[in-house]
Amino acid sequence: MDLRSIKTFRTIVKHKSFQKAAEELAYAQSTITMQMKKLEQELGVLLIERGKNFQLTEAGRLLNAKGEVLLKDYDILQELMADFIHGESGDIRIGVMEPTASYRMPHVLTPFYEKFPKVNVNIQIQSSRALVEMVKKGEIDLAICTAPDEISTLHFSPLFTEDVALLMQNSHPLANRESVRLEDIEDEMILITTAICPFRRNLEKQMIDKGLKPKYRMEISNMLALKHYVELGYGLAAVPIIAASPPPPGTVLKPLQDFQKELTVGLMRNEEKSYTGNAMTYLIDLFYKELKHQDESLQKK
Missing domain, CATH: 1.10.10.10 (Winged helix-like DNA-binding domain superfamily/Winged helix DNA-binding domain)
Incomplete structure (x- = not known):
């Protein structure tokens, strides 16, 4: 008919x-x-x-x-x-690691929705390792995460670095120092995230490279929850500065003087997939523009 x-x-x-x-x-x-x-x-x-x-x-x-x-x-x-067809509607699936998902992404999406109000953005918050697999399988279109461990069909473009500092209670002996070295925390009770967390893996590698053996008191799967356990005195935690600024009441952030390798976070894409549409193109450009701008603004503070 x-x-x-x-x-x-x-x-x-x-x-x-x-x-x-x-x-x-x-x-x-x-x-x-x-x-x-x-x-x-x-x-x-x-x-x-x-x-x-x-x-x-x-x-x-x-x-x-x-x-x-x-x-x-x-x-x-x-x-x-x-x-x-013109990229004015449809779904865009994005995977994002913490703390980017909570502290950076909401601000990035504001100008996007002003320009493309009909587009539905689906945000999946996962670990970097999980996001890499999701991009490979086509379960998400893009990911904001750390670089994959192995070479594959995925393309990684750096966007910003996630700076890390040591969070502790004000009453802790190390709180009186201007800065802290990794050797100073070897005998301290450290709160950590899961083994697949890039922040934990980065801290462990740097301590082991210096011949240090970290002592862990508690493993907490959510990176953003660490600061609340520090606040109650369970131990110290190396946390992204953006996730603990300002520090919770009764705590203080201290720079790790010899912590050389901050985490690089970037845009993960599948090279075998074509990325078309005005909305997708605009969003990718926005990631490079806004996330880089946020990184520069934080570095000036």
């Missing part, structure tokens, strides 16, 4: 005239007549009573009522598809 024929039928009903419908639709009257005959043949039922006075059959009244809904849905579908 041709939607064009349904539109013609409803135009005839609106004017109660084949001739006026032909004028509105810019068709020859013979075309209108032919479309109606074909539509009735396809449906196997008479739609318009043949006679001097215009009158719909019961089937015609049903088609007129339901056809309105059908055509409205079709118009909406056409508009959605046109928006999608």
Whole structure:
């Protein structure tokens, strides 16, 4: 059944005239007549009573009522598809690690939604390792995370570095120092995240490289929760500065003087996948512009 024929039928009903419908639709009257005959043949039922006075059959009244809904849905579908083709609508799936997801991403998306209000952004918050696998499998389109350990079809573009400092209670002996070295915390009870967390792995590697053996008191899976456990005196924690600024009450952030390798966070993409659409292009450009700007602003503070 041709939607064009349904539109013609409803135009005839609106004017109660084949001739006026032909004028509105810019068709020859013979075309209108032919479309109606074909539509009735396809449906196997008479739609318009043949006679001097215009009158719909019961089937015609049903088609007129339901056809309105059908055509409205079709118009909406056409508009959605046109928006999608031009990148004005659709879904963009992004994976983000913490603390970027909580402290940086909300500000980045503000100008994006001002420009593309119809686009739905789906944000998955996972570890960097999980995000790498999700990009590989096509479960997300992009990821903001640390670089993958192995070489693959994924492309990683650095965006910013996540600076780390040591969070401790104000009453801790190390709190009186201007800065702290890694050797100073070898015998301290350290709060850590899971083994796959890049922040933990970075801290462990640097301590081991210096011949130090860190002592762990508690493993907490959520990076953002560490500061609250430090606040209650469970131990020290190396945390991203952005996630602990300002420090919780009764705590203080201290620079790690010999902590040389801050974490580089970047944009992860699949080189085997094409990235098209105005919205996607704008969002990727926004990541480079806004996240870099945030990083520069933090470094100046």
